Structure formats: C-alpha cells, structure tokens
Amino acid sequence: RKEVEQDPGPFNVPEGATVAFNCTYSNSASQSFFWYRQDCRKEPKLLMSVYSSGNEDGRFTAQLNRASQYISLLIRDSKLSDSATYLCVVKDPNDYKLSFGAGTTVTVRA
Amino acid sequence: EAGVVQSPRYKIIEKKQPVAFWCNPISGHNTLYWYLQNLGQGPELLIRYENEEAVDDSQLPKDRFSAERLKGVDSTLKIQPAELGDSAVYLCASSLGGQTEAFFGQGTRLTVV
Numbered sequence: 581r582k583e584v585e586q587d588p589g590p591f592n593v594p595e596g597a598t599v600a601f602n603c604t605y606s607n608s609a610s611q612s613f614f615w616y617r618q619d620c621r622k623e624p625k626l627l628m629s630v631y632s633s634g635n636e637d638g639r640f641t642a643q644l645n646r647a648s649q650y651i652s653l654l655i656r657d658s659k660l661s662d663s664a665t666y667l668c669v670v671k672d673p674n675d676y677k678l679s680f681g682a683g684t685t686v687t688v689r690a
Numbered sequence: 691e692a693g694v695v696q697s698p699r700y701k702i703i704e705k706k707q708p709v710a711f712w713c714n715p716i717s718g719h720n721t722l723y724w725y726l727q728n729l730g731q732g733p734e735l736l737i738r739y740e741n742e743e744a745v746d747d748s749q750l751p752k753d754r755f756s757a758e759r760l761k762g763v764d765s766t767l768k769i770q771p772a773e774l775g776d777s778a779v780y781l782c783a784s785s786l787g788g789q790t791e792a793f794f795g796q797g798t799r800l801t802v803v
C-alpha cells in the first residue's frame with residue numbers, strides 16, 4: 581500500500597462550482613499534513629497546512645479525519661486560476677520524511 | 691527574503707555523461723531535501739539532510755548518484771554516469787525541521803539523450 585494515495589481526477593468543473601477531493605494516508609501516527617499546489621512545469625507551492633481541527637483559508641477548506649486516515653481539500657467558488665494539480669503531503673512523525681501523493685488534477689472551465 | 695534557489699534550470703546531456711545540480715536553501719533552514727519528479731507523478735525523495743548529515747538516503751541510487759552538503763548550507767547532487775531514465779525534474783526543498791512545512795526551489799529539468 582502506498583503511504584499517500586490520491587484520486588488522480590481529473591476534476592473538470594465550471595467556474596463558481598465547488599470541488600472536493602480526498603487523500604488517504606497509511607501511517608496512523610502521522611501528525612503533520614499539507615496541501616501543495618503545482619502548476620504545469622512549476623515547483624510545488626504550499627497551499628495550506630492541515631491542522632487537527634481542520635482549517636480554512638478563503639475559498640479553501642482542509643479537513644483531517646484521523647479515524648479514517650484521510651485529508652480532504654474543498655475549493656468553493658472555483659476560479660480559472662485554481663486549475664492545477666493538488667499534492668497531498670504527509671510528514672512522518674519520527675524521521676520527518678515528506679511523502680507525496682501523485683496529485684489530483686483540477687481543471688476549472690469558463 | 692530569497693526562497694530556495696536551484697541551478698541550472700534546464701540541462702540536456704548525452705547518456706553516460708556526468709551532471710551536477712546545485713541548491714541553496716532558505717537561510718536558517720537546517721533540513722534540505724532532494725526530490726525527483728517524473729511527469730504525472732508526485733515527488734519522490736532521494737535524500738534528506740539535517741545540517742550536513744544525510745539522515746535518509748535509502749532511495750538514492752548510490753551506484754550513480756551522490757550528494758553532499760559540506761557546510762550544512764548549500765548542496766550538490768551529482769549523477770555519473772547519467773542514463774536515459776534519469777530524465778526528470780530534480781527538486782530541492784528546505785524546511786526549519788520538525789513538523790514544519792517545506793519550501794521548494796524551481797527545480798532542474800534534466801533531459802538525457
């Protein structure tokens with residue numbers, strides 16, 4: 581089983597729509613979780629850290645479900661500029677290794 | 691404040707030739723990572739440094755890859771000899787350590803022909 585798994589998508593949504601996707605992780609002891617955004621041919625950029633109670637940053641909401649070992653990202657009122665690949669990242673609690681999912685591709689159309 | 695700086699941005703070499711990539715992390719970041727990313731996949735760890743010590747190099751193909759971070763600041767990743775399958779983007783990232791987030795450089799896109 582991979583350490584971090586994501587639905588690859590693609591999620592193709594119209595502007596203004598809400599899109600949500602999940603990421604599952606295998607290590608139940610993991611404490612730190614992040615969502616990164618990666619545009620085509622660019623480096624990953626931190627979108628948000630995921631706190632135990634979930635957190636919100638503008639149109640983006642991240643939630644953590646420890647019991648089921650998954651993290652979700654929800655994007656409200658999608659913009660064309662939200663089109664990107666979203667990478668789920670889990671940090672190992674012992675050796676601090678960052679494990680990446682393969683990414684979820686989101687395309688927002690006009 | 692400068693982010694993670696990598697050079698070169700692009701490199702094209704013939705197979706069997708050597709190649710080196712350089713990374714300068716964010717000032718004060720003790721943890722430095724080298725990742726490899728293939729098209730359509732997430733980054734995969736090659737090596738992680740805590741200061742000048744390589745604490746995780748289990749995924750580094752040591753027959754041809756080497757890395758160093760001599761003074762615990764900038765780092766160099768080398769491939770010798772390069773193979774066609776090494777064509778990928780090589781990403782460097784740094785963090786303050788512990789449970790904090792990592793920041794990435796722009797990467798080096800390597801093409802081996």
